[in-house]
Amino acid sequence: MNARDLMVEDVKTVSPDDDVSDVFHKFARNPFSGFPVVDDDGVVIGVITESDLVDLFEPEEETLWIPIGLPPFVDTLTYQVKPPWGDLDLGIDLVRNADRPIAEVMTADPATVSPDDDVDEVLELLSGGDPDINRLPVVDDDGVLIGLIARQDVIRAFRDRRM
Structure with a gap:
């Protein structure tokens, strides 16, 4: 069994110039x-996932540094801050990021086969050390999808072979 036996050929894609709001709509209309x-x-120049878009709405820094003492501050205290989703203003974040091109948000240079x-190469990539790999683009020698x-798809193929 090889990648050709596992892949689906009718693949929905996005362009690097598509903006965040267009891709949000595409996620809403498709079960991917x-x-x-x-x-x-x-x-193939990248992959965009739902979690890439969710990351636009989570604060990058969850650590609050509190200076102690008089300037120049000699020390700081560190507290972990994890605001609940309700405290984030998703409307403002969506408007701020709506026109951003997907090229700025995507994972560039994704793993491909x-x-x-x-099938062993496919299994290694999907079950290897990078837990974020959930899908593998299959490309020809020129990198075309x-x-x-x-x-x-892999699980289904193994199930079908056992029947």
């Missing part, structure tokens, strides 16, 4: 948690 990002020639790669393998 991620899309390959392809350039005008169909070359070729159609002739063995020809299919996609999601974790559930």
